[in-house]
Amino acid sequence: MYFDLDDILAESQKLTGNFQMEVDNLGFLMNNTNNAKITPREKLELPFWLITALTFITIYEESKGTTRNIFSVERPEYLSKLASNFYKASPLNADLSVVSHFYKIVQKWCDFIEQPELVDIVSDMLILRAGKINDLSFNISDSQSRENMEFLQTLDNHEKEILKVTSESYNDFKTWLNSK
Template sequence: MGYYDIDDVLTDNAEIPCKFLHDIPGLGYLENNPGGSIHVNSQLKLPLWLARVLAIVEVAPEVDPITGIASEENTPFITLMTPEAFSIKVINAIKTDPVALDIHSINPQFYALAIKWIGLFGDRDLAEIVSELLLKRAQVINSHANSITISYKNDSINHNSKSMNNQTVFTLTLDEFEKKIFKQANESYKDIKKWMFQS
């Protein structure tokens, strides 16, 4: 992942639900209230790149001009709430049947978002769930990637139409990281089978 990685850019643009901890003048346009303020406890979805910064940067407490005492401790602008991709409903679906799950419909950059989220909060439970999910799905990805037939006559690759339809439906459920794994595994199997029939 890097500055020019499109998947990283798309992951950083994933919308994260946030709760504002302060009144902020001039940002009312985020709530379709141009010129107004965002008020304490307002909940909005912000892109991860912005939400991450606002959750880290702290606002200094107001100091009473008469007593000189601060009203409260430093607090960030917002607090991050759990995105839909890691909700209890999704986690339960992952635990129930990780292979049949349509990860792409949950989030096309599911694993990349999980890595960023785990890094932000050090969420070991989520890390274990996502690791187990990838392990179980990788076995099925590998199986689909290996479903290629080779013609003995001209050493060309022939795809069974039913197999191709199954692969197409299956790949639509993969997130972008899984698609890369599938493509690399598929190309490796093709190369191995070509080499075997040349011998």
């Protein structure tokens, strides 16, 4: 079986959430003693893989005749409505380097919580940014300008890989043309 390192790193990204009820013997999640209680108002930073598992656990409350999730997750700031609006308005100015596996995390978040609008916004942003990355790969001398250097510093890991592959492809193409 093959595990993608980028998937593993994306799923280890910490998100914030809280239990919806008092929970005994999970104090180690908050660096307390193992038998400490966690109350509903206490915020926890947990890896994405654990949060996805916890949010699917439900309990049945017999007295109310309803089920409820035991854990709820907060939307990360970089996936907020405000951030989405910024990505839509100014995709080339978004600094994705602050979340090194941005696109993988968005993919996993949208698989976890269905958000077709966010998928569309981030897809459009990736297309525009990949176009600029492609242009910079083709014209290496243009990449030395202050504006382009600033743009290159905002790339996430996936975009850095696109830059590497397109640069190598253009260099290989030039070598091939010169050999004819």
